[in-house]
Amino acid sequence: MGDQERPDDDLLHGLASRDLTSLGVLYDRYSRPMFALAYRILGDGQSAEDVVQDAFLAAWRGVDTFRRDRGTVRNWLLSITHHRAVDVLRRRTAFRPTTLEAVESRASDADTFAEADRNVVGKAVRQALAALPTAQRNTIELAYFGGYTQSELSELLGIPLGTVKGRMRIGMLKLRRALESMR
Amino acid sequence: MKLTHDQVQDLLEGYALWALDGTDRSAVEDHLAGCEACRRTVRELGDVVAAIPETIVERTPSARLRDRVLAAARADVARRPRPVMSFRPAWAVSVALFVVALASGGLALRAQLDLASVRADRDAYLAIAQKVSEGGRWWYMAGSGSFDGSGGTLIDPKKDGQAFVLFHDLKPIAPDARYAVWLIRADGGWVRAANFWPSADALQRVDVPLAVGDFVQCAVTIETRDSGSPQGDLAMQSRVFGQ
Ligand SMILES: [Zn+2]
Numbered sequence: 001m002g003d004q005e006r007p008d009d010d011l012l013h014g015l016a017s018r019d020l021t022s023l024g025v026l027y028d029r030y031s032r033p034m035f036a037l038a039y040r041i042l043g044d045g046q047s048a049e050d051v052v053q054d055a056f057l058a059a060w061r062g063v064d065t066f067r068r069d070r071g072t073v074r075n076w077l078l079s080i081t082h083h084r085a086v087d088v089l090r091r092r093t094a095f096r097p098t099t100l101e102a103v104e105s106r107a108s109d110a111d112t113f114a115e116a117d118r119n120v121v122g123k124a125v126r127q128a129l130a131a132l133p134t135a136q137r138n139t140i141e142l143a144y145f146g147g148y149t150q151s152e153l154s155e156l157l158g159i160p161l162g163t164v165k166g167r168m169r170i171g172m173l174k175l176r177r178a179l180e181s182m183r
Numbered sequence: 184m185k186l187t188h189d190q191v192q193d194l195l196e197g198y199a200l201w202a203l204d205g206t207d208r209s210a211v212e213d214h215l216a217g218c219e220a221c222r223r224t225v226r227e228l229g230d231v232v233a234a235i236p237e238t239i240v241e242r243t244p245s246a247r248l249r250d251r252v253l254a255a256a257r258a259d260v261a262r263r264p265r266p267v268m269s270f271r272p273a274w275a276v277s278v279a280l281f282v283v284a285l286a287s288g289g290l291a292l293r294a295q296l297d298l299a300s301v302r303a304d305r306d307a308y309l310a311i312a313q314k315v316s317e318g319g320r321w322w323y324m325a326g327s328g329s330f331d332g333s334g335g336t337l338i339d340p341k342k343d344g345q346a347f348v349l350f351h352d353l354k355p356i357a358p359d360a361r362y363a364v365w366l367i368r369a370d371g372g373w374v375r376a377a378n379f380w381p382s383a384d385a386l387q388r389v390d391v392p393l394a395v396g397d398f399v400q401c402a403v404t405i406e407t408r409d410s411g412s413p414q415g416d417l418a419m420q421s422r423v424f425g426q
Contacts, residue, residue: 018260020253020256020257023252023253023256024249024253027249027252027253028249031243031244031248031249031252032241032242032243032244033236033237033239033241035241035242035243035244035248036236036239036240036241036242037236037239039242040239045244045245048244049244049245049248049251052244052248052252053248053251053252053255056252056255056256057252057255057256057259060256060259061259070226070229071229071230071233075233078233078236079229079232079233082201082236083201086201121234121237122237122238122239124234125234125235125237125238126238129235129238140200140235143197143200143201143202144200144201144202144232144235147201148202149197149202149203149204150194150197150202150203151204153202165193165194165196165197168196168197168200168202169196172196172199172200172228172231175231175234176227176228176230176231179230179231179234
């Protein structure tokens with residue numbers, strides 16, 4: 001079996017025994033979705049690459065924190081990437097849009113929802129997101145991709161904190177149902 | 184800041200989306216350590232959140248990033264010797280992280296997250312205690328009789344000196360009773376080191392404000408008084424003289 005076909009589990013064992021080849025295979029497998037996510041959040045290639053590097057190093061050091069019963073290796077790596085990218089974004093407070101218009105102009109990353117139809121999950125989630133009322137969709141996307149906390153969203157959108165939470169809750173519930181129905 | 188179950192429920196979507204400020208996030212994680220219902224909700228929400236990045240089109244980073252990542256990992260190996268923990272079941276990792284965090288006086292909230300789902304296997308638990316106390320001493324106390332299944336490890340770290348017991352699966356006791364931790368000298372004398380009440384958590388740390396050096400064994404009894412010699416039932420006792 002070639003390295004590129006080795007299952008994720010096997011690669012994690014490799015990481016635990018400090019095997020750089022395993023890390024390289026994981027990189028080849030997941031660097032593109034990780035980079036895409038970091039790029040979507042941070043908006044520039046250099047910072048996004050730094051985040052991807054950090055995320056792989058975190059996985060390399062913290063392979064023990066992976067919980068097999070909580071999801072796939074892909075999800076784990078994407079979750080590390082997400083948290084790190086958002087943390088980087090939050091440290092750059094000076095550069096964060098503070099009006100909704102500014103956010104929307106920045107968020108209209110043309111390729112975000114362009115293609116990706118080859119990804120079945122992606123297609124379903126995208127459809128489910130698109131089916132949400134704009135207010136609910138915005139709240140979720142601004143939190144996830146924009147790195148805004150609930151309190152910041154309340155301020156940004158000029159709505160009470162309880163409304164932010166409510167929109168998130170209902171939006172997430174609908175997404176969950178949509179995902180369940182495709183399983 | 185301590186939040187109620189309802190307050191935490193209200194924050195779980197934000198938590199799953201990484202959209203809480205640090206204070207709220209810590210408070211949620213504190214609560215999660217002891218609440219299975221909230222942990223279940225977080226897992227379910229986590230599945231939804233995990234699907235969101237799948238909506239993005241993949242993008243290729245510059246070719247040199249691969250070399251940078253591998254070089255950083257290689258440098259990391261050179262800088263830090265093989266980690267103490269090897270690949271092993273997730274719960275064991277949580278315990279180990281938790282113990283390390285406690286020993287260093289830090290608060291590894293992320294590690295606490297999984298604590299309450301821990302059901303400690305005695306042998307694995309022993310191995311972990313041995314590893315995390317590297318250089319120091321440790322004793323495992325196994326619960327006996329009606330305390331079967333519970334246990335604790337007295338850890339005497341070499342470096343910062345504050346000894347503590349990490350208990351797992353403690354049984355509830357009568358409201359007017361308390362657990363007492365005893366250190367036993369080579370001549371058979373028992374010295375009371377601490378009194379405590381069980382929390383509802385799967386793991387509980389109890390500090391031992393004594394120099395452990397002169398003792399050879401430890402035990403836990405159920406007592407009705409805060410001081411005096413041991414009178415009550417023996418809950419657990421160390422069999423091992425740790426290295
Ligand atoms: Zn709860």
